[in-house]
Amino acid sequence: xxxxxxxxxxxxxxxxxxxxxxxxxxxxxxxxxxxxxxxxxxxxxxxxxxxxxxxxxxxxxxxxxxxxxxxxxxxxxxxxxxxxxxxxxxxxxxxxxxxxxxxxxxxxxxxxxxxxxxxxxxxxxxxxxxxxxxxxxx
Numbered sequence: 001x002x003x004x005x006x007x008x009x010x011x012x013x014x015x016x017x018x019x020x021x022x023x024x025x026x027x028x029x030x031x032x033x034x035x036x037x038x039x040x041x042x043x044x045x046x047x048x049x050x051x052x053x054x055x056x057x058x059x060x061x062x063x064x065x066x067x068x069x070x071x072x073x074x075x076x077x078x079x080x081x082x083x084x085x086x087x088x089x090x091x092x093x094x095x096x097x098x099x100x101x102x103x104x105x106x107x108x109x110x111x112x113x114x115x116x117x118x119x120x121x122x123x124x125x126x127x128x129x130x131x132x133x134x135x136x137x138x
Contacts, residue, residue, distance in 0.1 A: 046058070049061065049062075051097055051100075051101075052096070052097060052100065053076070053100060054100040054101070054103060054104045055104060056104065056107075057100070079096075080092050080093060080095075082095070115132055116128055116129055116132040116133070118131060118132060
């Protein structure tokens with residue numbers, strides 16, 4: 001090997017050794033958060049209430065007395081207990097949380113649709129979308 005080739009190889013090896021390693025990409029799909037509130041059970045249970053009840057229903061429960069809250073939760077638990085054996089399994093609880101989240105998504109889509117369908121014809125034109133989203137004047 002000649003001196004220039006040796007210098008080139010040394011230069012390239014030094015460059016590789018001193019270069020910044022590439023960042024590791026997270027290739028795992030993470031589920032969306034069940035609530036936008038902080039999940040800290042030592043402080044409060046707002047995150048759990050949102051996940052379990054849905055954000056809107058959790059707001060309603062915040063306004064209830066403890067007795068009313070207990071009564072309503074009892075009714076919800078009977079809905080969660082799909083096999084009616086008197087116990088809520090982990091799977092039943094997961095299914096309920098998924099149901100509550102999907103319900104919130106569907107209600108939000110409906111609200112968004114109504115907000116964009118300005119002439120209430122069941123269709124959203126590009127003009128309606130622009131007006132509702134960006135505030136253009138008709």
